[in-house]
Amino acid sequence: MTEKTASHNPLSNKERIKLPRQRVPEQEPQVRAHNFREVNLGFPPQQARQESLRCIECPKPGCIEKCPVSVNVRAVIDLILAGDYLGAAAKVREDNALPAITGRVCPVEDQCESGCVLGKKGEPVGIAYLERFVADWERESGHYGLPASAPATGRKVALIGSGPASLACAGDLIQMGHWVHVFEALHELGGVLVYGIPEFRLPKEIVHHEITVLRRRGVVFETNVVVGKTVTIDELIGEEGFDAVFIATGAGLPRFLSIPGEHFNGVYSANEFLTRVNLMRAYRFPEFDEPLYPSKDRDVIVVGGGNTAMDAVRSSLRLGAKSASIYYRRTEKEMPARVEEVHHAMEEGVHFEMLVNPVEFLGDEKGYLTAVKCIRQQLGEPDNSARRSPVPIEGSEFVVPCQVAIVAAGTSANPLIQSTTPRLATTKRGYISANEDTLATSKPGVFAGGDIVTGGATVILAMGAGRKAAKSINEYLKSLDSAANDVEKVAVN
Amino acid sequence: MFPIVAARPLARNIKLFEIKAPRIAKKQRPGQFVIVRLAETGERVPLTIADAHPEAGTVTIVVQAIGKTTMLLNMLEAGDSILDIVGPLGKPSEIEKFGTAVIVSGSVGTAMAYPTARELKRAGNKVISIVGARSKDLLVLEDAVREVSDETFVMTDDGTAGEQGLVTKKLQELVDQGVVHYVLAVGPVPMMQACANVTAPQKIKTIVSLNSIMVDGTGMCGGCRVLVNNSSQFACVDGPEFDASQVNFDVLTQRNNMYREQEKRSIERLQADPQSELKKLRENNLRRSCALDAALIEVTQ
Numbered sequence: 075m076t077e078k079t080a081s082h083n084p085l086s087n088k089e090r091i092k093l094p095r096q097r098v099p100e101q102e103p104q105v106r107a108h109n110f111r112e113v114n115l116g117f118p119p120q121q122a123r124q125e126s127l128r129c130i131e132c133p134k135p136g137c138i139e140k141c142p143v144s145v146n147v148r149a150v151i152d153l154i155l156a157g158d159y160l161g162a163a164a165k166v167r168e169d170n171a172l173p174a175i176t177g178r179v180c181p182v183e184d185q186c187e188s189g190c191v192l193g194k195k196g197e198p199v200g201i202a203y204l205e206r207f208v209a210d211w212e213r214e215s216g217h218y219g220l221p222a223s224a225p226a227t228g229r230k231v232a233l234i235g236s237g238p239a240s241l242a243c244a245g246d247l248i249q250m251g252h253w254v255h256v257f258e259a260l261h262e263l264g265g266v267l268v269y270g271i272p273e274f275r276l277p278k279e280i281v282h283h284e285i286t287v288l289r290r291r292g293v294v295f296e297t298n299v300v301v302g303k304t305v306t307i308d309e310l311i312g313e314e315g316f317d318a319v320f321i322a323t324g325a326g327l328p329r330f331l332s333i334p335g336e337h338f339n340g341v342y343s344a345n346e347f348l349t350r351v352n353l354m355r356a357y358r359f360p361e362f363d364e365p366l367y368p369s370k371d372r373d374v375i376v377v378g379g380g381n382t383a384m385d386a387v388r389s390s391l392r393l394g395a396k397s398a399s400i401y402y403r404r405t406e407k408e409m410p411a412r413v414e415e416v417h418h419a420m421e422e423g424v425h426f427e428m429l430v431n432p433v434e435f436l437g438d439e440k441g442y443l444t445a446v447k448c449i450r451q452q453l454g455e456p457d458n459s460a461r462r463s464p465v466p467i468e469g470s471e472f473v474v475p476c477q478v479a480i481v482a483a484g485t486s487a488n489p490l491i492q493s494t495t496p497r498l499a500t501t502k503r504g505y506i507s508a509n510e511d512t513l514a515t516s517k518p519g520v521f522a523g524g525d526i527v528t529g530g531a532t533v534i535l536a537m538g539a540g541r542k543a544a545k546s547i548n549e550y551l552k553s554l555d556s557a558a559n560d561v562e563k564v565a566v567n
Numbered sequence: 568m569f570p571i572v573a574a575r576p577l578a579r580n581i582k583l584f585e586i587k588a589p590r591i592a593k594k595q596r597p598g599q600f601v602i603v604r605l606a607e608t609g610e611r612v613p614l615t616i617a618d619a620h621p622e623a624g625t626v627t628i629v630v631q632a633i634g635k636t637t638m639l640l641n642m643l644e645a646g647d648s649i650l651d652i653v654g655p656l657g658k659p660s661e662i663e664k665f666g667t668a669v670i671v672s673g674s675v676g677t678a679m680a681y682p683t684a685r686e687l688k689r690a691g692n693k694v695i696s697i698v699g700a701r702s703k704d705l706l707v708l709e710d711a712v713r714e715v716s717d718e719t720f721v722m723t724d725d726g727t728a729g730e731q732g733l734v735t736k737k738l739q740e741l742v743d744q745g746v747v748h749y750v751l752a753v754g755p756v757p758m759m760q761a762c763a764n765v766t767a768p769q770k771i772k773t774i775v776s777l778n779s780i781m782v783d784g785t786g787m788c789g790g791c792r793v794l795v796n797n798s799s800q801f802a803c804v805d806g807p808e809f810d811a812s813q814v815n816f817d818v819l820t821q822r823n824n825m826y827r828e829q830e831k832r833s834i835e836r837l838q839a840d841p842q843s844e845l846k847k848l849r850e851n852n853l854r855r856s857c858a859l860d861a862a863l864i865e866v867t868q
Contacts, residue, residue: 298653303656346789354782362610363606365829441817441818
C-alpha cells in the first residue's frame with residue numbers, strides 16, 4: 075500500500091510494540107510541591123522521536139476517532155519521525171487551534187489515548203506529550219506561520235467569553251474571512267485557562283501566546299465587558315450591528331454544600347480560591363495586591379473529586395499547607411479527575427479520604443474556621459447516573475481540625491445572559507438550550523456552546539463546540555447573504 | 568484603559584473622579600457599582616457609581632482612601648488612566664412610589680445613596696435625607712443631596728456641621744413622627760445595622776447596600792456571599808441592596824475582616840514610598856497604552 079511506503083518509521087510492527095512508553099520528564103514531587111512552575115517538563119526531541127516510533131500506524135486509527143476535534147494523529151506522528159516538527163505542528167493546527175493547551179490539559183485517557191490499539195495490551199502512545207512537543211517547538215522556534223484567511227466577508231460575529239470554546243471558534247471564523255470580536259468579562263483573556271487552571275499545569279504564558287496569535291490574525295478582543303450587564307445580546311445584534319453571536323460564557327456559579335458554617339472565614343469555593351491564586355496571582359502576595367487567607371502551616375481540606383479539586387489541593391500544598399487533603403464522597407474509582415492529576419497529587423503528598431461527606435463547618439467565636447465535621451459513607455445501589463450513590467453510615471461522624479476548607483462541588487448556570495435576553499430558551503437547570511448538531515439557540519443568529527450549554531466539562535469538549543459553532547455560524551451568515559441577494563433580485567424585478 | 572477626565576477632592580481622603588467609560592455610562596442605574604483594577608499587579612475593588620453622563624460617556628465615582636488600592640487611586644489626577652473598570656454590576660435600586668422615603672447615608676456612602684434619592688424623588692416620593700459623618704471635613708455631596716431632597720438633615724459626631732449626634736437619632740425622630748414608608752441606609756456596617764434596629768419594631772421597609780469583599784463581581788466566585796434570611800446570597804449579583812431585616816450583619820462584619828492583616832501589609836508597602844508607586848503605575852499605564860496603539864495599528868494594516 076502507498077501509505078506504508080510513505081511512512082518514516084523504519085521499524086517493523088513487532089519491533090514497535092516492544093518499545094516501552096517514554097516517561098515524560100517531571101519536576102521531582104518534593105521540589106514541585108513547593109513551587110508554581112510547570113510539573114511536566116515535556117519531551118526533548120529525541121524522546122518525542124522515540125515515542126513516535128511506537129505508533130503502528132493503524133489503517134483506521136482509533137486515536138483520531140476518539141478525539142473530539144479529530145486531530146490527524148497518525149500524520150502528525152509521521153511528520154515528527156520525518157523530523158519536520160513545524161510541519162507536525164501545522165498539521166495539528168488544521169484541527170486544533172490551541173495544541174499547546176490541549177497537549178497539557180486534555181483527559182487523554184478517555185480520548186485519543188483510549189483509542190490507541192497499543193493500550194489494549196500495554197500502554198498507549200503518549201499522544202498528548204507529542205502534541206505538546208510540536209506545539210512548544212513551534213512557539214519556541216518563533217516560526218509561526220499564520221494561516222491565510224479567506225477574503226473579508228463583511229460579516230461581524232460577537233463571541234461572548236474568551237475561554238477555550240470562544241478561542242477555537244475565533245480561530246475558525248477569522249480564517250473564514252469574518253470580523254470577529256471577543257468580549258470578556260474579566261480583565262484578562264483566556265477564561266478558565268487563566269482563572270481556573272493553575273500555572274503548574276498550564277503556564278499563563280502559553281495561553282497569552284495563543285491569544286497573541288489570534289490577535290495578529292485580526293481577532294479583536296475587548297476585556298471588561300459583562301454581557302448581560304455592560305451590553306445585552308439584543309444590543310449587540312441591534313445597535314452594534316453584529317450578524318451573529320456565539321455565547322460561550324462557561325460554567326458559572328459555584329455550588330456550596332448548603333451545610334451549617336459555610337460563611338466562616340477560611341471556607342472558600344474552589345472558584346474563588348483558584349481565581350485568587352491564578353487570575354489575581356495571590357500566591358505572589360504582597361508583590362501582587364490580591365490577598366488570600368493563608369494556607370501556610372495550616373491544614374487544608376478540599377471537598378470534591380474533580381480536576382478543580384485536584385487543582386485547589388495541589389495549589390494549597392504549594393502555598394505551604396501543613397497538610398492538604400481531598401475529601402470525596404465516593405471512592406477513587408468514581409473520581410472524575412484526570413488519572414494523571416490524581417497521580418501527581420498523591421506523589422506530592424496530598425492525603426485522600428474517601429467515602430466521607432462534610433456535614434458541618436465549625437468555627438471559633440471570631441468566625442474563623444477551626445474544623446469540619448464529616449460522616450463516613452458506603453456505596454449503595456447505582457443511581458440515575460449509573461454511579462453507585464453514597465449512603466451515610468449512621469453514628470460515624472468525626473471531627474477533623476482544619477483552618478482552610480475549599481468546596482469543589484461543581485457549578486451551576488450563571489443566569490446573567492439568560493435573564494437579560496428575551497426569547498433565549500434554557501434547560502430546566504438554567505443552561506442555554508442549543509441544537510446538538512448546529513449549536514443554534516432559540517434566537518435567530520445566536521449560537522451557544524461549551525459549559526454554558528453542557529454544564530461543567532473539559533477544555534477540549536468546549537473547543538470542539540467552538541469549532542462546531544464556527545461551522546454553523548458560517549452557514550448561517552451565508553444564508554443571510556443569499557437571502558439578501560434574493561431581496562435584491564426581487565427589488566430589481 | 569479608561570482616562571480620568573476630571574478629579575477633585577471632596578473631603579479629607581475622599582475624592583471624586585469622572586472616568587471615560589462609555590459603555591458603563593450608558594447602562595448604569597442608581598444602586599449599581601463598578602470594579603476597578605489599577606495595575607497589572609493590582610487587586611479588584613468594588614466602588615460605587617455616584618453618577619453618570621451618558622452623552623459625555625463618563626461615570627462618576629467617589630472614593631475614600633482606606634486600602635492600598637483606594638489610596639493609590641486617590642493620588643491619580645485628570646489625565647491619568649484607570650487600567651480596568653467593569654460594570655455596571657449588581658441589581659439597580661428598586662424605584663417605586665413608596666410615599667415618604669428616608670435616605671440615610673454615612674460619609675462616602677452618600678455617593679451611592681444620592682442617585683437613588685434622585686430617582687425616588689422623580690418617582691414622586693417625598694425624600695428626606697439624613698447625611699452623617701464623624702466630622703464636617705468628612706461630609707460629601709451635601710449640596711447635591713439637598714437639591715434632590717424635600718428635607719435634608721446633617722448629623723456629625725462632633726457637631727462641627729448640622730446637628731450633633733448619630734444619624735440614627737434623627738431617623739428615630741422621623742420614625743416616631745410616624746410618616747416613614749421606606750428607608751435606604753448606606754454606610755459603615757454598624758451604621759446600617761443601627762438603622763435596621765430603629766425601623767425593625769414598626770416593620771418599616773428598610774434597604775441596606777452591602778459592601779462585602781468581591782473578586783469578579785459576576786457571581787463566579789461566591790466570595791461576597793452574605794447571610795440573608797439564613798441563606799447564602801451573593802452581594803455582587805443578588806445585591807448589593809438587601810432587606811435590612813433579613814441581613815446577618817455580624818457575618819458581614821466578620822467576613823469583611825478576613826484579610827485585615829494582608830490589607831495592613833499592603834498599605835505599609837505603599838506608604839513606605841507612595842511617590843515611586845505612583846510613578847511606576849503611570850509608567851506602566853503609558854507602556855500599556857503604547858502597546859494597545861501598536862496592536863491597533865497592526866490590526867488595521
